Structures are given as structure tokens and as C-alpha cells.
Amino acid sequence: MKFEYAPAPESTAIVSIKPSYGLFIGGEFVEGASAFKTINPASEEVLAEVSEASKEDVDRAVEAARAAFAKWSKLPGSERAKYLFRIARIIQERSRELAVLESLDNGKPIKESRDVDVPLVAAHFFYYAGWADKLEYAGFGPNPRPLGVAAQVIPWNFPLLMLAWKIAPALACGNTVVLKPAETTPLTALLFAEICQQADLPAGVVNIVTGAGATGAALVEHPGVNKVAFTGSTEVGRRIARAVAGTKKKVTLELGGKAANLIFDDAPLDQAVEGVVNGIFFNQGHVCCAGSRLLVQESVYDAVLEKLKRRMATLRVGDPLDKNTDIGAINSAEQLQRIRTLSDIGEEEGAQRWSPPCELPEHGFWFAPTIFTGVTQAHRIAREEIFGPVLSVLTFRTPAEAVEKANNTPYGLSAGIWTEKGSRILSIADKLRAGVVWANTFNKFDPTSPFGGYKESGYGREGGRHGLEAYLDVSH
């Protein structure tokens, strides 16, 4: 039986997007050197014009953050906490507005921005607010001090959530920040700047500079910053690690991944398939910890594949603002091209490609949910991060082979295990070289739970008590 769905679009009336935005420096919006446009990836329509920060603009932002640091770092933790609680509350109050704006600028389904991203953002500020006056209990010595000015560069896949992961712990620890959102998704960060104003956060504690790679490079290489936090590609992460060599800048990098999702023959298959679908198609697969390699035990391969295809055929691709949409728009033309190129390479290298019948909108950037079978470990689609709704399916016979294949990657961000056997979960979880292991679940996030990778997926942790260390000087 096939259900027809009537359109159920979320209204955009709640958001008022300005025609143009300046940089947020020293508590005010100021004009940048030049400007660029940000578009709605679901329609290719221009949403707003945004300032592009030059090297001089970055200088101004770092100076503003430095000036604010003197007072902010001396403020009692209990007072800093109250500003963060206030911000958390305003995010809750304006949550629908933030969700709609995030879906407009990013292309993600409203049900994800509304039910996952924005609630996690508020929760993250709420969690770290409570740490601000308890840092001496965090296990990093009796007198943990802030580092100073934090340079933070974030990606376009979870714009507001990544902002929260960066700004909340930094401010709780007494640092001030200059944050650069991704060039394709600057709008929720600029709305967050308004929220800082509404919270009466002291000027210069949070500064937002919009721009592309050059702005980000100027920021992380700025001699006036004490801390660099980056989430994004492994390639850029390497450049940052090189750029900060020989300095005293503390660095945390959260980079790419190629997570394996292991299904054993005793797994509850319907549940596992649901987890696999969530693992790779959540947020259009624009997730660094996406379960992009499915490893299935041979004896259940046929059953898993049949269930997977059946489930994929029910996924609804289209208008991100429609409340029934499962898969929204690909974030940019550039990313769509990368997904297409790697998928074509998958076919050329001999893997079999399959997508359910799926009508894609005429305008905007779209890619149907796709799986590849007959994939070997040597295939580029099994080695490289595609960052799109594309799943590579491989098989294994023994638990040892599953572990060997799962770990056969320079990445080590996350992994999944599906089996009913508890002792197997614990044993496999011990052997997987990954920072987050989801057993009989996938893509779960929480402010109390540390997140970050092994190997070339980066270093340092965000979230939880562990996430404080990245923003504290613990040398005393």
C-alpha cells in the first residue's frame, strides 16, 4: 500500500531575513570589506548578502575579543553562567525561528532542524552554563584558567549546532571567541549574534566574522589567538595543524570520517536497517560520523539488502520545509558535484549502484538516496568521505574480519555495532579504533557525551566534562 502525502510546509513567516548582514564585532554589526551571497540550496534563490571579512576585519575582531577577555575572564563563574543560561533560554524561545532559518540556509529537513539541531543547541548552552562556576571540580587541576581568545571555524552541515559546540564551552571557561561560520550557511550564526545582543552579553565576548577559506586562514593564523578549534575536512585540518606548529596555540580538530556500521547475523534486522538508514541518510549524509560503510555478515546479507531497499523506497526527498520530508537539499552545487563525481567513480570501479524511484525537484541541489553493492575495500567509495546520501555495502564472515575491515581506514571518528549478544558488543567496541561507538543505535548526540576522533579524524573532544579541557589552561 502506498500513502500519498499532502504538502505540509512549515511557514517561513516567523523569520525575517535582512537583505544584507555585516560582521558582528565588539557587540555591533559592522560593514566588512566586501560581500557575498548566501542562497537557499533547495531553490537556488538568494537569501541575503553577507559581509566577507578581510584580514583587517579579522584583526578588528581579534582585538575586540582580546579587549573583552580582560573583564570576561575575571567575571565570577556564577555570573558567566547566568549569561549562558540566558542564551540557552532565548534559543528555546526563538527555536522555531532558528529551525526555519537553518533549513532555509542549509537545506536540511525542518523535522531535523526543529527536533534535533535546535534542541541540542539549547541543551549544549544549558549544560556548559552549569560548568562555568564549577571548573575546579572538573578534574583539570585546582586552578584551571581560560586560554584567552579562541579562533573557531565551523562547517556547513550543522551550522548552529557546531556554533554551540564551540562557543558554549569556550565562554563557560572564561575565554572570548571569534567564530567563522561556513560561507554557505552564515545566517543562523548571525541570528545568534542578535541573540547575544538580546542577552546583553558584554561586547566583544562573541564575535562572528563571515567569509570563506581566506577569512578562516587569517583567523587561525592570527598571532593574537590562543586557541584554535576547527570542525571540517581532514585536508583543511592538516593545513591548520601545520600552521600552528611551533606556536603555543592549543588546537582541537574534528575532521572527516568513514564510519563502519557492522550488522551481525543475530541482530534485530528491522531495527538495524532503521539505524543504517538513519546513519547514512540523516542530514543528507552531510555528517562527519555518518555510517557510510555498511558491513553485513554474509549469512544475513540478502535479508538486510531487501529490507534496506524497501525502507529506502519510502524515504521522501524534497522541500526541506515540508514536515514530512526525510531527505532535504544537498548544501551546495560544489558538494553535489563531489557526490556525483565519487558516485560515478564507484560505478567505474565496478560497484553496483541502486537508488529507489525518486522524483527530484527541478531547482536546487538534490541527490537521491543511493547504495553501492559489490564494493571492495580498495574502492574509492569505501575509502574516501563522500559526505552525501551514499552508502557502500561490504560483507564479512567472522567477527575478526569485521573488526579488521572496520578499522581499515585512516579515519577513526565513529562506528556502529548491531547484535543481540552483549559480550560481543563489548568485545567489538573495545577493538574498534573510533571515538564514538554506537551499539544497537546510531547518530545519537548529547551535550554530556564527548565526541571526537582517533587517527586522522582529528584530536580533542567536544561535549561533556572532557570538552572543557580544550578551553582551559591546565599547566598550573
Added chain:
Amino acid sequence: MTSRIEVRKTLKLYIGGAFPRSESGRTFEVDGHNAALASRKDARDAVLAARAAFGKWTGATAYNRGQILYRAAEMGESRGVGASDVDRLVWYAGWADKIAQVIGNANPVAGPYFNLSSPEPTGVVGVIGPSDLVEAIASVIVTGNTCVVVTPRAVEAVFLAEVFATSDLPGGVVNILTGYPKEVGPWLASHDDVNALDLSGLDDAELAKSLEEAASDTLKRVLRPLPVTGMQRMTAFLETKTVWHPKGV
């Protein structure tokens, strides 16, 4: 009466539990001895040995690792290792089965999930020019890492290698290359199978910077040449793994 002629010791490398000469055939003079001078090939052999030893060492129980480090302290005491070094080995031995309790966490996530964060060793650590050999090695291996050490202090290093070689420490967990950090360090910094660099003892800022730059290609964890406590030394070479599982009946 003639005085007894002393039996001298040949100072060799320590790789995979054995004491080979440098494959290069080279030596350098240290305190009147001709010590083996480690080469690029020796560094690669040492990384292979360290990688091969990693699985077994990280899979050993924390209790067992603590026992072996304590055994190294016993061996050090009887072989005349300095008192402070022996005491340091005892201190680190005790950490083996406590560090996970001190820096791990049960995380109270907002949902019906079990969620636990535990430390795990980073892997193979290159220790370049340590200022304190015992401190450097003990802090790296107690948590389950294996290491390749580069030091010009050959007499002290070989003495220490003999202590580890007689402490039931599996071969390959500690590998010691006597030689020049400037010559051997870059091979470890650029080696794909080295996960981290300890540069904390290096007194050459330029060399430290160039090694950190080379390490960026494979995103190695780098401990810079800055003052550091024992706890920070241990945590610098630990990863945090967080495991989730739903709760239900």
C-alpha cells in the same frame, strides 16, 4: 699483582626486545664508548616492532601492565638505577589500573541510553630527545601505548633498556634508538604508522617546530616542548572512546 682488566659493554640499539647493532654499521662516541648510531632503517624497524607489540600490550589487563612496570622498578633498584627514577616507575605502575577511573566518565545523557567514556591508548608514540628517559617511557607505556625513543644519551639508555628487557615487558613495547634526534626524528614524524610525538624534552625549538609540521600530514598528536605534569603526559597519548547502548526490556 696485576689489576683486573674490565669487560666493556657494547652499546647497541633496543628493538623488538633484541639488542641489534645499527643496520647502517655506524657508531658514535658517547662517554668513551662506541654506541650504535641509529639510522632511518633502524627507525622503520623500530616502528614495525612497536606496531606489532601494540595489540598485545593494549589488550593486556591494566593490572598486568602495572605489575610489569613495578617489576621494572624492582629491576632498576637491583641494577642501581637512581632512586628517583625507581620511585617514578613505582608511581606510574600504580596508575595503570586507576587512570580510567580518574579520567573516564559515565555520561548522564538525556535519554534511555547507557553511555560510557573510557581512555584508550593512542598507539605508537615517537619519543624524540626526552629530557628524562624514565619519566617519558613510563608515562607513555603505562596506559597501553608502545614507543620508539630517540636519544643521544646512549649509556643511560642502554642501561634502561636492560631493565625493561628483564621485566617481562613484551618485546617491542619499548624500542630505544641511540642517535641524533635531528637525524632520526624526521623519519618518525613523517611515518604513517606513528600516531603521536613526544617532543616535550626537546631543547631545539626549530627542530621541534619542523617535526610538528611534518606530523601534521598524518595528524599525529604532538606534545610540545613545554612544561608538563605526569598526568598531562599520560593524557596527551590517550584517546577517549564513548560507547552508547539503548536501555530497554
